[in-house]
Amino acid sequence: MSGALSHIRVLDLSRVLAGPWAGQTLADLGAEVIKVERPGSGDDTRHWGPPYVKDAQGNDTREAAYFQSANRNKQSLTVDFTQAEGQRLIRELAARCDVVLENFKVGGLKAYGLDYESLKAVNPRLIYCSITGFGQDGPYAKRAGYDFMIQGLGGLMSLTGRPEGEAGAGPMKVGVALTDILTGLYATVGVLAALNQREQSGLGQHIDVALLDVQVACLANQAMNYLCTGRSPKRLGNAHPNIVPYQDFPSADGDFILAVGNDSQFGKFCEVAGLTALAGDSRFSTNKARVANRDELIPLIRQATVFKTTAEWVQLLEAAGVPCGPINDLAQVFADPQVQARGLRVDMPNSYGGVTPQVASPLRLSATPVQYRNAPPTLGEHTAEVLQRLLGLDSAAQAQLREQGVI
Incomplete structure (x- = not known):
């Protein structure tokens, strides 16, 4: 053709x-x-x-x-x-x-x-x-x-x-x-x-x-965050300025990415992670609250994620419908079955x-x-x-x- x-x-x-x-x-x-x-x-x-x-x-x-x-x-x-x-x-x-x-x-x-x-x-x-x-x-x-x-x-x-x-x-x-x-x-x-x-x-x-x-x-939402508030966004490492938890977390054998996009997904994550009390906590029950209280929430999640390997977290969270994934180097990228497919x-x-x-x-x-x-x-x-x-x-x-x- x-x-x-x-x-x-x-x-x-x-x-x-x-x-x-x-x-x-x-x-x-x-x-x-x-x-x-x-x-x-x-x-x-x-x-x-x-x-x-x-x-x-x-x-x-x-x-x-x-x-x-x-x-x-x-x-x-x-x-x-x-x-x-x-x-x-x-x-x-x-x-x-x-x-x-x-x-x-x-x-x-x-x-x-x-x-x-x-x-x-x-x-x-x-x-x-x-x-x-x-x-x-x-x-x-x-x-x-x-x-x-x-x-x-x-x-x-x-x-x-x-x-x-x-x-x-x-x-x-x-x-x-x-x-x-x-x-x-x-x-x-x-x-x-x-x-x-x-x-x-x-x-x-x-x-x-x-x-x-x-x-x-291409500053996209970060540019709009500034234009709407007059405040320059600060560096957050791998965290997201508008969504929490949406960043890397330690596992038993490395690190993985947790990308919670809404309150329902947060509740599912808490169930899988044995943190059900957090889902009902008014400090964390909504994304707005989690953004305001991220400094309190993130350490609590990090304490829980270190007890399972990255592969275990990915398997459990995918089954629960919670977005997550590994942090691959390029050898792992090109060996990935989806990349190969x-x-x-x-x-x-x-x-x-x-x-x-x-x-x-x-x-x-x-x-x-x-x-x-x-x-x-x-x-x-x-x-x-x-x-x-x-x-x-x-x-x-x-x-x-x-x-x-x-x-």
Whole structure:
């Protein structure tokens, strides 16, 4: 079957994570995605190792695992667009594409004639998505933006980490570059919306996506807690600001998560845990009361949970209809029967004769399912094919460009 976006061609000028994540999502949905990279070096993340992908003999290649996380189903084209001939190639490709993705600093591509207005002149139907740290305007627009920095500036780290007064207290970033990932997903949504609108107008448009905007938008209920009260939420570790008990608890062999979402579930938990008196206690009988009295309730629960193993708690609480779960490391994640049943690991043959493991797309479309067509490409793997197929450049013309260092 053809993918849902098999009629769409994307020119991906982005690098590192946010832009490439958007490009990979579009590629997974069937779009033809041409990743433009610098000759000789390519995307910075190709070198962000170890670890590296293995070849047929099990030896490390030069391809970092980081790069592999965001670049499958793409074609790699090397072009030096600081040169006039390279700029010409990019403009000619943009004329034949539906979407351009880029994450250069504001105005960074204008000097090369590759900004939105310049490419719009050669392709009025072009959808041009710019991903930056702070957006196209405002006092910070010229600044570079990085996930870690944005997690701090955008408030996420003020909410993440152990509370003041506890051992290990202090702000903490999320364990993956979550702001980059969310920005890539918002960029994808914007591209899909613009493609849909183009069906009515026949025209493309410019999409301005900023890491800071995305981070603030994704503060969700915590942002609303602040806006409604004027008080900044504090770090609660693994606890929830609005629901109690909703956090990690110690077990006989580790820790587990208890996620009580309503008063009925709290009563069921108390029955299983032998804490029935707590369910009828006016300090704890409603969620509002439990939030107000969490400092009294949590120690009482912790005293009870240490007498059973995590597996025992999960079995008992699931049977009672109380949400709970283990805290897995990644080895346990990929060994989990549900993860395996959903096929969340995909092994793809790579250009080195080995296999590149991938995390499957979470998108499940019944009529146009995601297809895993090719592993993340080696640097410049598709340069000759793309230039011949789309621009009609024969081997002699390409040889001249190669001699000039353009490709």
